[in-house]
Amino acid sequence: METAQLNLEPATDIPHDNRYYLNMGPQHPSTHGVLRVLLEMDGEYIINPQPVLGYGHRMHEKMAEHKNWMAFMPNTGRMDYAAALPYNHGYVALYERLCGIEVPERAEYIRVITSELNRLVSHHLWLGAFLLDLGAFTPILYTFIDREKVLDILEDITGSRLTYCYFRVGGVSKDIDDKFVERTREFIKYQRQRFDVYNKLVTGNIIFIKRAEGVGVISKDMALRYGVTGPVARGSGINYDVRKNEPYSVYSKFDFEIPLGQNGDSLDRYMVRLNEMEQSLRIIEQALDQLPEGPYLAKAPKKLKMPVGDSSFSVEAARGELTYYMISGGGDIPYRLKIRVPSYSNLSVLPELGQGILLSDLVTAMGSLDLVIPEIDR
Amino acid sequence: MHPATEKLVSLLKEKSFAVEACDYAQRGYHLEIDLEADRLRELAQCLLAEEMYLVFVGGLHVAPAIEVVYQFASYDRACRLVVRVAADGDNKVPTISDIYHGANWHERETRDFFGVDFVGHPNLIPLILAEEDVDLKPLLKADDDLKESAALRWVTVEEQPETEEKADKD
Numbered sequence: 001m002e003t004a005q006l007n008l009e010p011a012t013d014i015p016h017d018n019r020y021y022l023n024m025g026p027q028h029p030s031t032h033g034v035l036r037v038l039l040e041m042d043g044e045y046i047i048n049p050q051p052v053l054g055y056g057h058r059m060h061e062k063m064a065e066h067k068n069w070m071a072f073m074p075n076t077g078r079m080d081y082a083a084a085l086p087y088n089h090g091y092v093a094l095y096e097r098l099c100g101i102e103v104p105e106r107a108e109y110i111r112v113i114t115s116e117l118n119r120l121v122s123h124h125l126w127l128g129a130f131l132l133d134l135g136a137f138t139p140i141l142y143t144f145i146d147r148e149k150v151l152d153i154l155e156d157i158t159g160s161r162l163t164y165c166y167f168r169v170g171g172v173s174k175d176i177d178d179k180f181v182e183r184t185r186e187f188i189k190y191q192r193q194r195f196d197v198y199n200k201l202v203t204g205n206i207i208f209i210k211r212a213e214g215v216g217v218i219s220k221d222m223a224l225r226y227g228v229t230g231p232v233a234r235g236s237g238i239n240y241d242v243r244k245n246e247p248y249s250v251y252s253k254f255d256f257e258i259p260l261g262q263n264g265d266s267l268d269r270y271m272v273r274l275n276e277m278e279q280s281l282r283i284i285e286q287a288l289d290q291l292p293e294g295p296y297l298a299k300a301p302k303k304l305k306m307p308v309g310d311s312s313f314s315v316e317a318a319r320g321e322l323t324y325y326m327i328s329g330g331g332d333i334p335y336r337l338k339i340r341v342p343s344y345s346n347l348s349v350l351p352e353l354g355q356g357i358l359l360s361d362l363v364t365a366m367g368s369l370d371l372v373i374p375e376i377d378r
Numbered sequence: 379m380h381p382a383t384e385k386l387v388s389l390l391k392e393k394s395f396a397v398e399a400c401d402y403a404q405r406g407y408h409l410e411i412d413l414e415a416d417r418l419r420e421l422a423q424c425l426l427a428e429e430m431y432l433v434f435v436g437g438l439h440v441a442p443a444i445e446v447v448y449q450f451a452s453y454d455r456a457c458r459l460v461v462r463v464a465a466d467g468d469n470k471v472p473t474i475s476d477i478y479h480g481a482n483w484h485e486r487e488t489r490d491f492f493g494v495d496f497v498g499h500p501n502l503i504p505l506i507l508a509e510e511d512v513d514l515k516p517l518l519k520a521d522d523d524l525k526e527s528a529a530l531r532w533v534t535v536e537e538q539p540e541t542e543e544k545a546d547k548d
Contacts, residue, residue: 054506061491062516097406224453226480227432233453240453309532312406312449312458314433323433325449329525336517338436338447345432348483377506 018043022359026055030133030363033373037350037366039359046362049354051347056377064337069095069169069304077163079341080375083122083318085115088167093248094313094324095169098306106294107171108250113184113287114154114166116280120191121150122318123277126370130270131202133367134211139202146194153183169304171297181288188281198274212267216353216365219264226352227345230320231272232369236264242316254286266368273370304332319343319370341375383408383457386428395421397459405532407449407458415463415471422474425450430459432474435484437492438462439519440527444492446471464527465494473499491517 018041025036034055040048060075067075069092076091077084089111096103124147128140151161157180158166158173166173202208218228218236233240241258243251259275261268306328314323320342329335346369354362379387379399387409390397397411413421433449448461465471473496475482485496486505493515496502504512519525 054504054508057506059516065517094406097404100404224426224429224431225478227434227478228480229431238453245454246456307532308530309405310460310530311404312460314406314451314458321433321451323449325434325436325447327438327530329530335525335530336436336438338434340434340436340449344483345480348480352479 035373060378068332074165084164085118086317090315092167098311104295119318130367170300175296215266215361217265226349235261235269235272269368380455409459411461422477432478437488470495
């Protein structure tokens with residue numbers, strides 16, 4: 001019987017080092033979605049990480065060119081599924097800006113309250129998932145208890161728990177009631193106590209600090225070159241928040257701070273998001289106190305007649321700056337809608353960020369970027 | 379206008395870029411520039427030096443040539459700038475991905491959706507679309523839908539029609 005000859009001669013065309021390629025994803029738990037990162041490795045160290053996108057691409061921008069505003073509304077909740085309300089917000093606000101539609105004040109308050117609740121939900125999810133990436137299983141159980149409470153509150157009002165389609169051009173689809181206000185106030189009190197639990201469980205944990213401190217540093221210059229926004233930019237000490245820079249809706253009426261980091265490492269980004277949760281609570285509290293009476297939906301024409309021209313609207317989504325840029329040729333369907341999503345630019349730093357770091361540190365760095373892949377793929 | 383924005387405008391005018399102020403309330407940005415493709419890189423360098431970050435790069439299929447739209451903004455004040463560049467006959471526009479590193483992906487995406495060739499881009503391969511869809515160009519308009527570039531620009535704003543009577547009853 002013939003046997004295959006084993007070639008025991010060392011191959012001469014392969015360089016004698018430890019370089020190899022490694023696929024992280026598209027089904028890897030710490031990518032939180034179908035993201036593939038093609039890693040060129042040297043032993044445990046990464047030489048060149050290249051994200052491969054598009055596994056969940058749905059071409060929302062093309063769909064927008066064939067639908068009127070209401071028909072496209074559900075799409076806006078399906079990009080950043082973890083924080084869909086800011087996506088609702090930017091979209092309806094763009095139409096309102098373009099068509100000059102006035103929104104009742106109560107509706108703006110409701111929008112701010114629900115958007116901030118949604119930001120909290122998103123940060124709960126991130127906090128749990130980020131620590132899960134680092135090997136800590138317990139925190140996600142705690143954050144999900146808290147997350148469920150907010151989701152229950154939002155579900156009563158919006159009718160959904162995840163992919164919200166609640167805002168309308170001219171207001172919101174349903175008014176909030178006393179029960180909502182009461183439950184939200186109760187939740188604020190409850191959540192403030194929970195920060196102590198988070199801090200005891202995670203923030204002071206020496207293993208967590210050792211794994212996050214100094215890992216995945218994004219300098220101010222790097223953030224500028226890549227157009228990084230949101231908590232990632234603020235972790236690098238860039239005082240930029242659309243809610244403060246270009247106050248939309250009624251954000252200018254509330255007193256809140258923008259938490260900033262100094263070093264731009266994963267720990268700073270963690271601290272920024274954690275402190276942001278408290279600021280969201282402050283905004284909600286003030287909005288509930290000042291909540292005006294009145295209509296929750298303006299009378300807007302069912303078929304919007306848009307003027308010819310382009311318009312842009314930016315909101316602060318949970319992950320950073322979300323910009324809708326629309327070019328209208330008249331009629332009620334956009335000629336073109338460009339959607340700028342925050343995670344896209346935030347992830348684009350990865351090839352530079354991941355150079356020369358350990359594979360396990362890349363997991364930390366990616367977790368601290370708070371990526372939502374369907375928003376990147378759109 | 380913010381003093382720093384005024385400074386930026388005078389700097390851009392000094393370099394003879396045709397920068398114009400816009401009505402922010404309706405358009406959501408403060409400044410716009412219609413630019414020749416050969417001056418794009420000069421502008422990008424100038425804006426990076428002024429610490430404007432790149433918000434997005436997007437395409438727009440219009441007649442006679444595909445336009446590439448860039449939006450820049452500032453981290454420390456409300457200042458948004460929209461730059462429009464018309465591609466040449468071969469759909470070519472110079473890359474700014476070596477100036478603004480974030481443009482790398484935005485340009486690859488625009489190449490995917492519109493087939494714009496960003497000259498000098500180091501790695502202009504499909505990013506969002508699959509490799510076999512390299513020539514799909516999904517955001518190109520059908521001939522019937524294609525509009526002139528000039529027909530999509532702001533003109534004097536018409537009054538919005540009052541609420542339709544039908545909607546009143548809802």
